[in-house]
Amino acid sequence: MHSSVGNDVTIDPPSSRGVAFRRIEPFLYLLPAVLVFTLFLVVPVAGTVVISTTDWDGIALSSATFVGIQNYVDAFQDSGFWNALWHNIVLIPYFVILPALLGLIPAVLVHQLKLRGARFFQAGLFLPYIMPGVLIGVVWRWILNPVFGPVNAALDWVGIDAPSWLGDFTWALPTVGLIGAWAAYGFCYVLFVAGIQKIPAELYEAARLDGAGLWQEVTAVTLPGLRREMAVVFSVNLILALRAFDVIRATTNGGPGDETQVLALFMISAAFNANEVGYGTAIAVLLAVMTLVLSVLVLRLFREADG
């Protein structure tokens, strides 16, 4: 085998097998990655786009008929689609803003008071973030169980007549949202703590020389210094809110009624329960486009604030 580093190129005559091999060598290294990526990611994504232009029951390929953008038109006229989309939007404050605040406030306090051992708390806080969504759903479902769960038992003990949370028409969606916030706040805290440590100490000294108080230090130095981390927290959690599936599948499965129906669930049930595969894939395309547009917007927003 030949290497491309060094100047041994001149040793080989131009027509030799060595030169030709060296030319294709990088492609050989890329081959496995590109091949598996193309076959099992790019091809199915292309499949999603193609199928979304057809009316297909998912049984025989011959039964698919081209309908153009009809599935997209149908989606925009389907109250079920808007209902699911609305629930994704309602989840955004719970999945994005609440955990960001719950992570930011203690991170700032720890830094301002120069508390030691902030790292000691990291592992415990971070734990929910690495757990599978289904597990989180199953765990909270029993904790919030109206008969056997500790939450209602405690509320009952202090004399509060608690709802059945995940089974309650009013409470189901906020409850799912709060579970999402619970899973994410530790992640936000850890990210913000790491970000604050990277802010140069001189900036704080300069602010203090200018006579800035604690609050001004936070707004003038800490928050701008955390722009990158904010962008990450917002875009990652925004995507989680839009793609929400695992936790909901394991807790309410869209119910009661359609109260917690979200796009990802709606898409799967359209494709596999209602056998409207074309329609399901159209929802998938819309979901992918929305995620992409929103994450680009968030990154833009924070980058523009940058300069």
Next chain:
Amino acid sequence: MGKRLLVYTLLLLGVVIAVVPFLITILASLKTTVELVQGVFSLPAEPQWANYRRAWVDGNFARFFVNSLLVAFGVLIPSIIFSCMAGYAFARYRFRGRSVIYVYLLLGLVVPLQALVIPLFYMMNEIGLLDSLWALILPQIALSMSFGTLLMREAFSSVPKEIVEASVLDGAGSWRILWEIMFPLARPFVGTLSLMFFIWTWNEFLLPLVVNIDPAYQTLPVGLLYFQQRWTSDIPVIAAGATIIFVPITIVFLVFQRQMIEGLTQGAIKG
């Protein structure tokens, strides 16, 4: 001092809220249903190991567990090898189409699984892989390629040129340079990447739920869902099933805490 104490209390409260649901789930898994109603924090009179036996044997968790392990390592090992090869190609070679191929591979960072999972089901059916572990392994490797290539390119680019040049003079071929010189130098990156691939695969739910129908080829998350549907009101048994899933993850997390937190936060920043 008062302020500090307040913040420490706040942090402690945050930890307690994050961890207690798991702890009481372990407790619940060792109780009878009657004991469960009597008090959340109370200890069982006698640990009900039978709950675990029911999960492990009747609930088929033994099978799901083995499947999860096979899929996790079936994804992890080839993903690391392919990521290293691709990262190496970008870090060491200049070639036609280099940036186009790079951008192409990174597209995976912005594509959600939802955008490919429906055709994947029909594809797997077509090539006869439906209801097999391959149906879970192959797409997961594909999903791993973007981040893997990105990270390993960065890792190999940071290896000093002199080291590579010295080994070329020693007559080492490029394949040997990759695995015997670059790879050991990039070990911290490989470690982080392995942990992330492992956790992503171990936690994946939508993919197995859609592409495999036969429970014999399911992994733990889907298994837990079946389990919850089957034993709806037998909470101690469900808690035992949940515990079987989160205890191994927690152990892996506690052992590799630093790398994992670093990997997941950096991974997020880069993504």
